[in-house]
Amino acid sequence: MTAELKEILSAYEGQKGAVIPVLQKTQEKLGYLSPEAISEIARALNTSPNEIFGVATFYAQFRFTRPGKHFVHVCLGTACHVRGAGTILENVERELAVEAGGTTKDYRFSLDKVACFGSCALAPVVVVDKDVYGRMTTTRIKEILKNYE
Numbered sequence: 610m611t612a613e614l615k616e617i618l619s620a621y622e623g624q625k626g627a628v629i630p631v632l633q634k635t636q637e638k639l640g641y642l643s644p645e646a647i648s649e650i651a652r653a654l655n656t657s658p659n660e661i662f663g664v665a666t667f668y669a670q671f672r673f674t675r676p677g678k679h680f681v682h683v684c685l686g687t688a689c690h691v692r693g694a695g696t697i698l699e700n701v702e703r704e705l706a707v708e709a710g711g712t713t714k715d716y717r718f719s720l721d722k723v724a725c726f727g728s729c730a731l732a733p734v735v736v737v738d739k740d741v742y743g744r745m746t747t748t749r750i751k752e753i754l755k756n757y758e
């Protein structure tokens with residue numbers, strides 16, 4: 610068991626109904642819920658890994674595969690779409706060698722598409738982690754991604 614997981618589990622020891630907060634804290638620390646973490650949580654809470662996995666899969670917030678260090682979200686909402694977001698996404702997929710919904714082999718980036726960021730005036734929009742980039746072009750996104758090591 611990792612020291613981080615041990616710390617989380619000891620903070621919630623004996624607390625009934627602690628499954629969700631334990632899963633949230635674990636994902637916060639590890640970035641996702643690994644099979645090992647799920648087994649450890651199940652053992653600590655006196656239940657089965659299947660039970661814990663069943664609870665976790667009910668909530669969209671939990672991830673079960675290791676994410677990239679940085680999250681790239683390309684907006685494909687209407688305003689962004691009409692201004693070439695589809696081409697930008699294709700370029701990012703080619704550049705990172707990963708399809709939307711996936712993570713690069715080196716775990717540097719996770720790539721995804723979204724419906725709208727609510728920044729349509731800046732279309733097309735790409736968000737990297739919490740940084741919003743508007744009026745995106747295929748050339749600019751390549752340069753921007755180089756800044757995220």
Ligand code: FES
Pocket residue numbers: 684685686687688689690724725726727728729730732733734
């Ligand atoms: S459609 Fe892209 S920000 Fe709204």
